[in-house]
Amino acid sequence: MEPICGQAFGAKNHKLLHKTLVMSTSLLLLVSIPISFLWLNVDKILIKCGQQNDISMVAKKYLIYLLPDLAITSFLCPLKAYLSTQNVTVPIMLSSTLAVALHIPITMLLSLTKGLEGISMAYWITDLIIMILLAIYVIIVENRKGGKWKEGGWWEQGILDWVRLLKLCGPCCLTTCLEWWCYEILVLLTGRLQNAKQAVGIIAIVLNFDYLLFSVMLSLATCASVRVSNELGADSPAPAYRAAYVSLGLSIIFGFLGGFVMVGARGIWGPLFSHDKGIIRGVKKIMLLMALIEVVNFPLAVCGGIVRGTARPWLGMYANISGFYLLALPLGVILAFKVHLGLVGLLTGFMVGVVVCLALLLVFVARIDWVGEAKKAHMLACNQEKADDDPKNSSIVTENGS
Secondary structure, three states: OHHHHHHHHHOOOHHHHHHHHHHHHHHHHHHHHHHHHHHHOHHHHHHHOOOOHHHHHHHHHHHHOOOHHHHHHHHHHHHHHHHHOOOOOHHHHHHHHHHHHHHHHHHHHHHHHHOHHHHHHHHHHHHHHHHHHHHHHHHHHHHOOOOOHHHOOOOOOOHHHHHHHHHHHHHHHHHHHHHHHHHHHHHHHHOOOOOHHHHHHHHHHHHHHHHHHHHHHHHHHHHHHHHHHHHHHOOOHHHHHHHHHHHHHHHHHHHHHHHHHHHHHHHHHHHHHOOOHHHHHHHHHHHHHHHHHHHHHHHHHHHHHHHHHOOOOHHHHHHHHHHHHHHHHHHHHHHHHHOOOOHHHHHHHHHHHHHHHHHHHHHHHHOOOHHHHHHHHHHHHHHHHHHHHOOOOOOOOOHHHO
16 A cells, blocks of 8 residues: 555545555455464464474464454554555554553453453454544544545546556565565474474564564654655655655664664563573573664665555565575574574574665665656556546556556
């Protein structure tokens, strides 16, 4: 949604914004069906991947009670993208703050009454609160005097609209999935190391800290994507260029800050989750290596946001395949199991892969023709608006999906 809605907002094409919101929600609801079947059979999949039976059964139980979140996030994610691409972020922040404040007592109550299942339920209840609040906000704002609801586009989706969305959502989805799957594979490989329970405990605790930093990375990447797409849609190449490189500069600063924070917290983070001295020592050691990865992860995430803003998400997909799957995983396996470096070897392989992935994306960003991209984005958004006003004019150029 980010490139389409961002460029549409820059070109003042509100019909396209409405179309994309409805199509994205419908598409996510449809995709939730096969994911549900996957979750219902996750125990069999994990066992075949070498995971222990007791861990696999616990994972299945957790995911079964998390199933409602698939439907909820099918509405929540498009609503967030719809608002953020229009530079409307305060409602998202306020609704998230309220939901987090309620999440703590809800989690405590449900965990005491239902155990693990209650923790899973608390997660989707929190998402439901945010979704309801954002939906109410959109309905009120769009329907007020001078709102954009009456500009149409809600139920006017055509085949070319779906083609354009699918051409972009495939690479965008794969880019995100390829990166997340790589970390999931890391956890699975950790389960095959000697003293697997301790190793899995260490990596799980370390990744929990990484998830905290990921929220900052995601915010920076989203800001970069939105600003770049808005300026390109408005046919303003110079501001788009500045937005991209300012975001990249900030990501480098935040990357070093995140790394320093992780190093500073390594002594207190482990004891928050475990009293096992072996796990605490392991967390303290691994967080040093993970801190180096975080320094690279921040600019990597922002580079991904920049290429999304130019409606060329497949560049991020190619970089992820090359860095994570052709280099990080094979090298990590060799270092962990052949050189016998264990968890340190796995993460060393990942660090090398992340660096290569960032280098590729930096090359892609440096080669962007900002003037050409701005003309193309503005033309496509304006052509879409003309096609909406004239049903006979449906010959919209969709090359490069931008």
